[in-house]
Every structure is written in structure tokens, then in C-alpha cells.
Amino acid sequence: MKLATYKDGSRDGQLVVVSRDLTTAHYATGIASRLQQVLDDWNFMSPQLQDVYAALNRVAEGSSPAGLARNPFPFDPDMCMAPLPRAYQWADGSAYINHVELVRLARKAEVPANFYTEPLMYQGGSDDFLGPRDDVVCADEAWGIDFESELAVVTSDLPMSCTPERALDGVRLMMLVNDVSLRNLIPEELAKGFGFVQSKPATAFSPVAVTLDEIGDAWRKGRASLTVQSTWNGRKVGMCDAGEEMTFHFGQLIAHLCKTRNVRAGSIVGSGTISNRAIEKNGKKEWVNGYSCIAEKRAIETILDGQPSTSYMKFGDIIRIEVKGKDGQSVFGAIEQKVTSQS
Amino acid sequence: MKLATYKDGSRDGQLVVVSRDLTTAHYATGIASRLQQVLDDWNFMSPQLQDVYAALNRVAEGSSPAGLARNPFPFDPDMCMAPLPRAYQWADGSAYINHVELVRLARKAEVPANFYTEPLMYQGGSDDFLGPRDDVVCADEAWGIDFESELAVVTSDLPMSCTPERALDGVRLMMLVNDVSLRNLIPEELAKGFGFVQSKPATAFSPVAVTLDEIGDAWRKGRASLTVQSTWNGRKVGMCDAGEEMTFHFGQLIAHLCKTRNVRAGSIVGSGTISNRAIEKNGKKEWVNGYSCIAEKRAIETILDGQPSTSYMKFGDIIRIEVKGKDGQSVFGAIEQKVTSQS
Numbered sequence: 001m002k003l004a005t006y007k008d009g010s011r012d013g014q015l016v017v018v019s020r021d022l023t024t025a026h027y028a029t030g031i032a033s034r035l036q037q038v039l040d041d042w043n044f045m046s047p048q049l050q051d052v053y054a055a056l057n058r059v060a061e062g063s064s065p066a067g068l069a070r071n072p073f074p075f076d077p078d079m080c081m082a083p084l085p086r087a088y089q090w091a092d093g094s095a096y097i098n099h100v101e102l103v104r105l106a107r108k109a110e111v112p113a114n115f116y117t118e119p120l121m122y123q124g125g126s127d128d129f130l131g132p133r134d135d136v137v138c139a140d141e142a143w144g145i146d147f148e149s150e151l152a153v154v155t156s157d158l159p160m161s162c163t164p165e166r167a168l169d170g171v172r173l174m175m176l177v178n179d180v181s182l183r184n185l186i187p188e189e190l191a192k193g194f195g196f197v198q199s200k201p202a203t204a205f206s207p208v209a210v211t212l213d214e215i216g217d218a219w220r221k222g223r224a225s226l227t228v229q230s231t232w233n234g235r236k237v238g239m240c241d242a243g244e245e246m247t248f249h250f251g252q253l254i255a256h257l258c259k260t261r262n263v264r265a266g267s268i269v270g271s272g273t274i275s276n277r278a279i280e281k282n283g284k285k286e287w288v289n290g291y292s293c294i295a296e297k298r299a300i301e302t303i304l305d306g307q308p309s310t311s312y313m314k315f316g317d318i319i320r321i322e323v324k325g326k327d328g329q330s331v332f333g334a335i336e337q338k339v340t341s342q343s
Numbered sequence: 344m345k346l347a348t349y350k351d352g353s354r355d356g357q358l359v360v361v362s363r364d365l366t367t368a369h370y371a372t373g374i375a376s377r378l379q380q381v382l383d384d385w386n387f388m389s390p391q392l393q394d395v396y397a398a399l400n401r402v403a404e405g406s407s408p409a410g411l412a413r414n415p416f417p418f419d420p421d422m423c424m425a426p427l428p429r430a431y432q433w434a435d436g437s438a439y440i441n442h443v444e445l446v447r448l449a450r451k452a453e454v455p456a457n458f459y460t461e462p463l464m465y466q467g468g469s470d471d472f473l474g475p476r477d478d479v480v481c482a483d484e485a486w487g488i489d490f491e492s493e494l495a496v497v498t499s500d501l502p503m504s505c506t507p508e509r510a511l512d513g514v515r516l517m518m519l520v521n522d523v524s525l526r527n528l529i530p531e532e533l534a535k536g537f538g539f540v541q542s543k544p545a546t547a548f549s550p551v552a553v554t555l556d557e558i559g560d561a562w563r564k565g566r567a568s569l570t571v572q573s574t575w576n577g578r579k580v581g582m583c584d585a586g587e588e589m590t591f592h593f594g595q596l597i598a599h600l601c602k603t604r605n606v607r608a609g610s611i612v613g614s615g616t617i618s619n620r621a622i623e624k625n626g627k628k629e630w631v632n633g634y635s636c637i638a639e640k641r642a643i644e645t646i647l648d649g650q651p652s653t654s655y656m657k658f659g660d661i662i663r664i665e666v667k668g669k670d671g672q673s674v675f676g677a678i679e680q681k682v683t684s685q686s
Contacts (some may be wrong), residue, residue, distance in 0.1 A: 009540020011383055011607075012684040088429045088470035091540065114531070116531055123466040123535040127431035127607040139504055139603070155609060160544075160685060161482055188457070194465040196355060197434065201503075201603040260482070260525060262353075264429060264470040342503060 001046070001053040002208040003028075003173070003332075004079045006169035007131070012036070017052045017069075018208050024036050025075040026056050031213065035084050035209070039266040042156060042172060046211075076208075077333045083209035084154070084266060085177055088336040090203065091257050092179055092270035093119045094151070099275035100298055105141045119248040119256045122195045126181075126268070130204035132333060135340040136180050136319075139182035144183030145313040145339055149292035151320045152177045152240050154209060154268040155251050158263040164251035167258065168222050171250060174215065176206035176228070176321055177270055177330045183295055183312060189292055206321075207333030208263055215331060218318035222249030226331070228274050231320040232313075237297070238290040240274040271333040273325035315341045344396040345551040346371075346516070347676075348378055348424045350474070355379070356424040360412075361551050362403035365676055366400075368418040369399050371594035372517045378427050378552070382609040384517060385499060405585065409467055420676045425472035427497065427609060433469035434600050435493070435522055436462045440590040440638055442618035443493075449642035460590040462599045465538045465656075467522075469611070473547035475676060478683040481524050481544065481658075486681055487526030488656040492635035492664045494585050495520045495591050495613040497552060499634075501606040507594035509637045510601065511565050514593060518559065518573070519664055519675045521612055526652035526655060529613055550676030558674060563603035565592030569674070571617050571634050574663040580640070581633040583617040587604075660683045 002020065005013040006027075015028040017033050032038045036282045038045045055069035094100060095117060104111050127317030130136070138145050156170040184197035216223045230238060248256075253296035255270050274292045278285035289296040313319070322334040345363065348356040349370075358371040358378050359600050374391045375381045381388045397410035397614070435441060440459060445453050483680070536672035546560040563569045568586030572579060591599075596612050617635045621628035628647075634640040641651035665677040 001618040053559065086431045089468055091468075094537075112534075120535060120537050121540050123468060123540060125432055125434075125466060127610055128605045137503070143603070160480065185603070190536035191455075192463055193536050193538070194437075194463050195536070197464050197466060197600060202605070260414060260486070260528070262471045262545070268472050269531075282476060293530060302639045338600045 001050050002210045003035060003038070003049065003083060004075070004208045004216060005083050005085055006079050007081050010086065011082070013085050017049055018075050019056045020214070021060055021329055022208065024056055024060040024072045026052055026069045026072050029051065031221060036087070038264050039154065039156070039172060044267070060128065063232070076202060077207040078133050080204035080207040081131040083127055083173070084268065086266060087126040087129070087266055087268050087295055089267035090124040091121055091267065092124050092272060093121045093248060093256070094254060094272035094274055095119055095246050095248040095316060096275040098277050101274045102275070102296055102299040104301070106302035116247070119253050120272070121253065121256055122200070124196070124200055124268040128202050130202045130337070131333045132204060132337070133205045134204060135202070135239070135335065136337050138182070139339055139342045143185055146181045146183050146294045147230065147232070147313070147319040147321070148179035148181055148273045149238060149240070150177040150226050150273060151175070151180050151226070151272045152205070152268050155263055155265065155267045155269060157265045158258050160258055160260065160262050162255060162258045164222070164249070164255040168251035168270070169256035170248060171212060173209040173211060174224065175209045176335055178319065178321055178335050178337060179270060179273070180202040180204065181293070181295070186254055190322055195257050203336050204335055204337055206335055210332060215325070218243070222251040226323045228292060229322050229324070230290070233317055236290070238292045240276050240289045242271065242274045245276055246271060254324060281286055313339045315339055344393050345553045346378060346381070346426060346556060347551045349422050349427055350362065350424050354428065356428050360392055360399055361672070362399045363416050363557070364403055364417060364672055365551065366417055367399055367403040367415045368369055368545070369395055369412045369415050379609050382499070382515060389618055393460065395457060399454070400515070420550040421476050422641070423476070423550040424474040425548035426516070427611065428472055430472070430609055430611050431607060431615070432610035433466055433467040433567070434610065435467050435615060435661065436464045436591065436596040436599070437615035438462055438589050438591040438596060439615055439618035441620050442616045445552050445618070445639055445642040445646070449645035456514045459590070462596050462669070463615070464596065464599055465543070467539070467543055467546060471544045471545050473551045473680070474679070475678045476545060476682065477547060479523070479544070479547070482685045484657055486528055488635045489524045489526050490573065490575070490656070491522035491524055491616045492571050492581060492660040493520040493614045493616060494567055494569070494571070495521050495611050496598060498606055498608065498610045498612060500608045501601050503599060503601055503603065503605050505594070505598060505601045507544070507565070507598040510597035511594035514555060514677055516552040516554060517567065518552045519666060521547040521664055521678050521680060522613060522664065523547065526634070531602050544596040545679055558668070561586070565594040569666045571635060572665050572667070573633070576660055581634070581635045583616065583619050583632045583635050588619055589614060589645050613671070635641050656682045658682055673685065
């Protein structure tokens with residue numbers, strides 16, 4: 001099932017069910033008005049939403065009378081807030097060790113041994129998420145504005161100390177993420193050791209959040225074998241596979257978060273920048289899948305040429321992040337955001 | 344006005360208004376059921392709650408007919424969840440530079456120059472707060488269980504880039520905090536630079552959250568001149584003044600958080616461990632106000648004796664944190680928590 005949150009002037013928006021092909025939507029009125037309500041009471045509410053979803057898909061296909069979906073309307077991603085416009089937790093891993101290796105190699109720093117056995121993870125701000133078409137507003141281009149294309153899951157309640165396997169049972173929904181980063185503010189915050197406060201502004205999410213059955217057999221052992229496309233100013237810069245090279249799967253990321261505390265329903269856990277290894281061609285390394293953030297491209301340039309040549313984003317730049325299924329249809333809808341200056 | 348959240352089996356509990364002397368309470372039924380609702384719509388709801396509060400104080404004093412407070416009941420802190428049982432943001436500063444200096448001096452590390460001009464701050468988990476009498480549950484004593492006595496404020500909506508002065512206008516409520524810390528997990532997380540995920544388990548808050556008028560002229564230029572008492576296993580170990588020695592005031596802390604993003608209503612911003620400087624007595628330093636966390640006591644012991652002699656908390660230990668007003672009455676009610684092992 002696919003769920004979205006429509007802008008209605010309120011802080012939490014209105015929950016809508018969206019057809020599989022993303023053409024048609026229906027308010028979840030009568031079941032729940034907000035996605036957090038559904039996550040708080042998943043076993044009771046999700047089957048009811050599933051019934052609306054089934055009816056809506058039949059309407060979208062034109063194959064049957066409306067039934068439960070008697071007031072459908074065309075789905076418009078421009079109307080979307082983040083599926084959870086605000087959340088009680090946003091914890092973002094850095095699960096693709098290849099990304100960490102490249103960034104460290106570029107600055108001639110070693111990767112500490114425990115980075116291979118324990119996920120990196122930071123606690124992010126979750127009070128003010130961006131919708132998929134909301135501008136990335138920034139006061140200063142010089143802060144080094146970057147996108148990060150990621151996947152994230154939304155969890156159920158999970159107990160302290162739970163195992164990665166148990167944690168996987170608690171995955172309710174999956175979304176796309178643009179984990180906007182201000183690269184030139186990061187070194188100082190990293191040095192302090194207290195994590196990212198200023199260098200991670202508001203995070204954006206895809207138009208819809210989907211249950212795992214929507215990605216079918218692409219979901220394997222806690223990893224999603226999906227190709228995440230990143231298109232920067234109309235140029236496809238990344239076609240990265242999110243599956244096999246994910247060093248820590250989502251169950252491991254969630255279990256890391258659960259080590260010393262309970263994790264409550266509606267927590268969002270991110271994968272970190274999706275990153276694929278280079279392949280050897282004629283004795284040279286080639287990063288054929290491109291990149292999911294500019295920092296990684298600059299790291300590669302630094303490794304190859306001694307210095308970066310790609311600049312970070314400028315005001316007016318547009319980043320589009322999308323995943324197409326085997327059938328060629330968009331799974332989550334596209335994040336498409338313009339970078340703008342604070343007026 | 345003083346507000347609390349009563350346990351009722353739900354995730355967000357029931358909002359109650361509490362009399363100034365903390366003897367009497369009244370459900371906020373008819374105005375709002377949850378504190379977040381009030382913060383979302385403060386200008387509309389808070390005057391209504393204020394009216395109930397005024398009536399309730401008259402009832403508590405036995406001085407007048409009940410009026411709006413016609414169903415009062417005895418206030419019981421054991422019934423309390425955190426005033427916000429879950430929140431969209433919890434960002435904790437480290438605003439008392441004396442604490443940072445002591446901890447660094449003990450490990451012979453310098454305090455970086457920018458620590459005097461920019462607050463340290465970490466983003467904490469906010470999905471699963473503890474009530475004032477909930478146990479601190481921990482899987483392993485060896486993790487180095489510590490309390491941290493702090494003050495925190497709850498904010499209104501505040502815009503990106505707002506000034507410290509503007510930020511102060513957005514302070515809605517103040518609470519006491521026990522920012523539970525697992526000291527032996529901190530060095531590894533600090534070294535990673537990504538902040539605290541496992542070393543900061545669930546945070547606890549005082550029975551009531553209060554508006555700033557409740558502390559009267561103790562609120563001065565963004566600092567609260569209150570004595571925060573920390574009592575560990577019945578022994579008063581800290582009587583720290585939260586006011587003058589707060590290096591960065593709450594407006595500066597909130598503005599730090601706002602530099603690159605909007606801060607939304609109901610965000611909780613903490614002061615960090617309250618810490619006072621030593622005074623010189625007969626050529627020797629004495630920390631007469633005691634300590635608000637064991638780590639600081641151990642730092643002092645290390646500075647004086649070369650090694651720490653005070654152990655962290657054990658299962659069964661009890662920590663009590665409280666502030667008494669000029670009239671000797673408890674301002675926020677007491678946090679009183681037992682440390683227990685995970686069963």
C-alpha cells in the first residue's frame with residue numbers, strides 16, 4: 001500500500017491512500033487523518049487502509065466500481081508534505097561503507113576498524129521535515145549545499161536490546177530521502193564530536209511511503225535491491241544500487257539504535273548515502289553507477305586528480321531523486337527540490 | 344501556570360493543570376487533551392488553561408468556590424509521564440563551560456577556543472521520554488550509568504536564522520531534566536563524531552512544566568537563577584546555581600539550533616549539566632556547590648588525586664532532582680528515579 005500526506009494548512013496534513021501507479025488518491029477519512037495515528041495503531045488501522053488501497057487500484061485501472069474508493073481524485077505530488085511531516089525520531093545511519101572509505105581516502109584518513117563492525121549513525125532533527133517538492137532554503141551558498149539520496153524505513157514499537165532480526169519485523173514503511181547536508185559546516189561539528197545540528201538542515205521525503213510488499217522480491221534480508229536515481233539539474237548523476245553493497249542492513253541499523261533504549265512507533269531510520277564500489281576497466285577504476293551525493297563525487301575527483309572539480313549546489317539548482325520498479329513505474333514518486341536563498 | 348501529563352495507558356497521556364503548590368490538579372478536558380496540542384496553538388489555548396490554573400490555585404488555597412476547577416483531585420507525581428511524553432525535538436546544549444573545562448582538564452585535553460564562542464549541542468532521541476518516577480532501565484551496570492541534572496525549555500515556532508533575543512520570546516515552558524548518560528559508551532561515540540545514539544538512553548523530565556512567570560525574577564536575560572538540588576541515594580551531592588555561570592543563555596542555545604533550520608513548536612532545548620566553579624579556600628580549590636553529574640565529580644577527583652574514586656550508579660540507586668523556590672516550595676516537583684536492570 002502507498003500512503004501520502006496532503007497539505008491542508010495544518011501541521012500534520014491529511015492522510016491519503018495513493019494507487020500503486022500514483023495516478024489516483026483517496027482521503028483516508030473515517031480511518032485516520034494522520035499517518036502517525038496509523039503507526040500508533042498499525043494492526044487495527046492498516047488493514048482498513050489496505051481495503052481502500054485495493055479499491056483505489058481497481059478504480060485507477062478502470063476495472064471495477066469504486067466500492068470503498070468512491071471519492072477518488074488525481075494524485076498530485078506537489079500537494080504532498082513528507083509522509084510524516086514531523087516525527088518523534090529521525091536517526092540516519094551511514095550504512096554504505098564504500099561511501100565512508102571514499103570520503104576518508106580523499107582526505108588521507110584511515111577508516112577506523114570498528115566502522116566495519118558497527119554502523120555510524122546520527123540523530124537528526126525531526127520537527128520540520130520538507131515535502132518532496134518543497135524548496136531547500138538556505139541562507140548561504142558558501143555553506144556547501146549538497147543532496148544525499150537515501151532510503152529510510154519507518155518502524156513499529158521496538159524494545160531496548162532487540163536483535164536485528166526482530167527489528168526487521170518492525171519495518172512498517174519505506175520512503176526515499178534527501179538528507180540535505182551543508183558540507184562546509186560539517187568539519188567543525190565533526191570535530192566537536194556531538195553530531196550534526198547546523199550542518200543537517202531540514203530533511204525531505206518522497207511523496208509516498210510504501211509497505212514492503214510494494215517492492216516485492218527487491219526486499220532481501222533487510223536490504224532493498226532498488227536503483228536510486230539522482231538527477232541534478234536534469235543530468236542523471238547517480239544510478240546506485242541500494243541492495244547488495246549496504247554494509248549494515250536496516251535490521252542492524254535499527255538494532256544499533258535500540259541497544260540502550262526503546263524505539264517507538266513512527267521512528268524513521270535512514271540508510272545513509274547510497275554508494276557503489278568502482279569497477280576496474282583497463283586497469284583503471286570507474287564509478288559506473290555515479291554518485292548519490294556531491295561530496296562523494298568530489299572525494300573521487302580528489303583521489304584521481306588531487307583536487308575536487310565539481311562544486312556544491314547553487315541557488316536555482318534542482319535535485320530529483322526517484323526509484324523505478326521493474327515495471328518502469330515510480331515506486332515512491334519523485335523528490336524534486338529547488339535550492340533557494342532565504343528571502 | 345503549571346502543566347503535567349497523567350498516565351492513562353495512551354502514548355501521550357492526559358493533560359492536567361496543577362496548582363502552584365503542587366497539591367491539586369484538574370484535567371484540562373474541554374481545552375486540550377495533550378500538551379503538544381497546546382504548544383501547537385498556544386495563543387488560543389494557554390489563556391484558557393491559565394483561567395483553570397487561577398481557579399485551581401484558589402481551590403488549593405481553600406479561598407474561593409471552585410468555578411472553572413470544579414473537579415479537582417490531589418496531584419500525584421507518581422502518575423506523571425514526562426510533560427511531553429514524546430516530542431518532535433530534543434536538543435541538549437552543554438552551556439556551562441565550567442563542566443567542559445573540568446572534564447577536559449581531567450583527561451589533560453585542551454578546551455578548543457570555539458567552545459567559548461559557540462555552544463556544544465547534541466540532538467537527542469525524543470520518541471520515548473521517561474516520567475519523573477519511571478525507572479532508569481539499563482542492561483549493563485558496566486556502561487557507567489550517570490545522571491545529569493539540567494534545566495530545559497520548550498519552544499514555540501521559531502524561524503531559521505532567528506536571533507538569540509527573538510528566540511527568548513519563544514520560550515513557553517521550563518522543566519527539570521535527568522539527561523541519563525552511559526559514560527563508558529561515550530568515548531567511542533565521541534570519537535566517531537556523529538553524536539550520541541547509544542550513550543544517551545531515555546531522558547526523564549520533572550512532573551510539571553511551568554511558564555516563566557512561575558520563577559519570577561529568577562529568570563534573567565535567558566538564564567534561570569535557581570538552585571538545582573541533586574540527591575543521590577539520600578545524600579545531597581549538588582546544590583548548583585543554574586543562573587550566572589551559564590555561559591550560553593537559552594536564547595543563544597535556541598538560536599544555535601535555528602541557524603540553518605526552522606524550529607517548530609514543542610521543541611525541547613536543554614542547558615546541559617549545571618556546573619559551578621570552585622572557590623579558593625586557604626589556597627585550595629573547593630567545589631562548594633557539589634556536582635550535577637558523577638562524571639564531573641570524577642573529573643574533580645582525577646584533577647586532585649590523579650584518579651577517580653566515586654563509582655557510577657549501581658542497580659537500586661536512586662537519584663532525586665528538585666528545585667525549591669524562594670518560598671521553599673518545589674517549583675517543578677521532583678524527578679526521583681531508581682536505576683534498575685533490564686528484566
